[in-house]
Amino acid sequence: MKKRIFSGLLLLLLVFPFLRGYLGVDVLAAEDTGVANPSYTLTCVDGTRVSTKTEEGKVTLLIFGTTSCSITKNTLTNISKSSWVGSSNLRVIFEDCAGNTLEDVKAYGDNFGCKEISFCYGSQSIMMNVMYSYTKLFGVSDKSWPVTVLIDGNNRVRNVMTGTKTADELKAEIQKFAMLENEMPGTGVGDGTGDANPGYTFTSIDGSSISTTANTGQVSVILFGTTVCGYTKGTVREIAQSPWIDSTDARIIFAEVHGATQTETGSFASDYGHGKMIFCYDDIDPYGNIYKAMWAYLRIGGLNGGTYPFTVFIDGNNKVREVLTGPQTAEDIKAKIDEYAKASADGTPGSGSGTPGTEGGSGAPGTGDDSGTPGTGDGAGTPGTGGSNGGSGTPGTDGSNGGSGTPGTDTGSNSDEAVILNVSGLKAASQTTNSVKLTWKEVSGAEKYYIYQYNSSAKKWKKIASVPSSELTYTVKKLKAGTGYRFGVKACRTQSGKQVLSDSYVSLYTATKPAAVKFSVKAGKKKATLKWSKVSGATGYYIYCRTSTKAAWKKLKTVKKTSYSATKLKSGQSCSFMVKAYKTYKGKTYVGSSQTKKVKIK
Structure with a gap:
């Protein structure tokens, strides 16, 4: 009997490799079968709901990142232009982890033009928690964007990676546990001719409205900078004194981002621009339309900041082709204008849609003088205006909340x-x-x-x-x-x-909350008198009463003084009292605690 069993096992071992090849089955050792997929449901920009739980037999590729990260953008670009993104047994899902709106994430996804990639949005905390649940599975501590998760057709997580990945690298990782079927490019893949121009309207120093939407067939160049920045002054002067400034091939717009007035911007135009460019300002809201536009274009370029000025090139087809940081020569700017003017005319793609920074986005380092560094984030930040190496932002003044x-x-x-x-x-x-x-x-x-x-x-x-x-x-x-x-x-x-x-x-x-009120209460005829000492920092006091331990506390009065008489009470009734100090600060109220005292009304 034992001999028969041994012979059967030996035969199975000899035949199994051939059966595996014949059946197309890729059997892995137990330790190579990944870990259970935690599975979450996400919201796509098209309104559909998508689960991270893979469809049976399909590989799922999750990309966690932010719309402002250049490395995330590069990785998604590699995927969208790959020869395999349209494979029949593959899903690709991008999850924005910065809490951007549906509109922002949709616009970001549209720039890749790849229908095979699902773009999802949601609150930052939720998306980050989903991402962390995957990184914890493999003990990943590297915080580099993007985070890429590979899930096999059996709903097992096979790998979690960080940082930029090429299309070939991702395909190689997938092929470690599955073969992509019916490989083909994605549908609607962009042709490399830049990103959609969001379009903003500025106010020029002569009072006219200036749109950042390009004129058909004409390249638009926007310089975002400040009137006190040395690099900005130098770049504007270079352009104004160039031999090509009067050419109709390009429209040059200077947008002041530091809240300079119309007079200040006009004086800057006279000193450095010599009336050869369009000068725009926004002194009503320093963090208004121009500031928001600046950050929109930086995100398109995959940048999170850098050295002033920021130079944006928009071709005659209204596509954002490139975003540069730091001082530029007139010759370099003219070369870009010629490149994108030619591309607009004959339909050939230009050299890209932005100069990627390092992870998290970075611009070229400054080397001195009074070129400030803009604040990033939610519209709060004051560009520096002095000091060596650009200096630091100036301290904010004490003011309203936020x-x-x-x-x-x-x-x-x-x-x-x-x-x-x-x-x-x-x-x-x-x-x-x-x-x-x-x-x-x-x-x-x-x-x-x-x-x-x-x-x-x-x-x-x-x-x-x-x-x-x-x-x-x-x-x-x-x-x-x-x-x-x-x-x-x-x-x-x-x-x-x-x-x-x-x-x-x-x-x-x-x-902070005010200290607890220490008070005394004295019962009188159908009344009770409460007295206490003043509490430091208190704006006023809340008086509470209840007639039984099961009854809810009732607020009797809000007072500023340090005594109160509760009247119209019932004789023989037991009443409990509380006195809480409160403080109002910057529109919010902070309430302290209180002891409870009980008396029987006479």
Whole structure:
């Protein structure tokens, strides 16, 4: 019997390799079969819902990244132009992890022109949690975008990778566990002729409206900069004095992003532009249309900042062809104009749609003078206007809730290399009488976070703590009860041996709760009299009463003084009272705790 079993097993071992080839079955060892897919349901920009749970027999490729990351853009471009993205047993899904809107993610996806890639959007916290659930499966700690997840046809996660990947590299990873069937390119793949121009309208110094939408057949060049930036001055002067400035091949627009007035921008035009360009300004809102447009074009170029000026090239077919940072020569600009003018005329693609930065996006480093570095993120940040190597952003002034400002540079220098995003989503999650718990959203590429407190008397920011990038919360302790405070957080990373901070942040105003009220209560005839000492920092006091332990507390009165008489009570009734101090600060109310005292009404 044992001999027969042994013979059967031997025969099976000899025949199995041939059966595997004949049946087309790729059998892997148990340790190579991946891990269970946690599976999530996401929302696509076309309104459909898509699950990360793979369809039986299909390979699923998940790409987690941000629309502003140049490396994510490069990876998606590689996929969209690959020869295999249209394979019948493959799904490709992009998940935006920056919390961008449906419209923003849809516009981003449209630039790739590949119908085989599904583009999904949602809240930053949800998308980041989904991503982290996959990176934890393989112990991935590298924070480089994008994060690529490979899921096989049996709904097993096979690999999690980070950083840029070529089409060949991704295909090789997939072929380790599956063969792509009916390989073909994607449908509607772009031809490399640039990205759709979002189009903005600016106001020129002569009061006319200027659209960034290109005139048919004419190249538009937009220079985003400031009137106080040395590099901007030099580039504008170069263009104005060039022999080709009067040519009709191009339209040159200067857009002032620092809130200079019409008079200031006009004086700048007279000194450096000599009336040869269109000069636009926005002194009503320094972070208004021009500022928003600047960041829209930087994102198209895969950039998160850089050195002023930012130069945008839009061809005669209204496609954004390239976004450059830093000073440019007239000859270099003219060469780009000629290239894109020719491409517009004969339909040939140009050299691309933006100069990619390093991971997280970076512009060319500055080398001195008064070229400032713009703030990034949600419209809060003041470009620096002086100091060596571009200097740092100027401190924000104390103002309304949500005001902008940049803490001083006691912890590191911000050069012209704007390579790290601002912290966003700063909130006061909870308060006590002597502490405030702060929370914020993760910043891609951050190695640590600095926490700042604003000293309103000295009108200075002070760094009070630092936490590692794994922690997105910090509790500020030893504070004074019933007191208003202002806090800020900046992200930090080390690049080329230097410490680089995010340029700006949205500051947070909050307050601690007032101390508990210690009061006395004396029963009278159908009334009760309450008295207490003044609580430091309190705006006023809430008086509460209830007639049984099962009854809800009823607010009787809000008072500013330190006594109160409750009247029209029933004789013989037992009443419990509370007095809570409250503080109103920057439109919000913070309520303290209270002891409870019970008396029997006479």
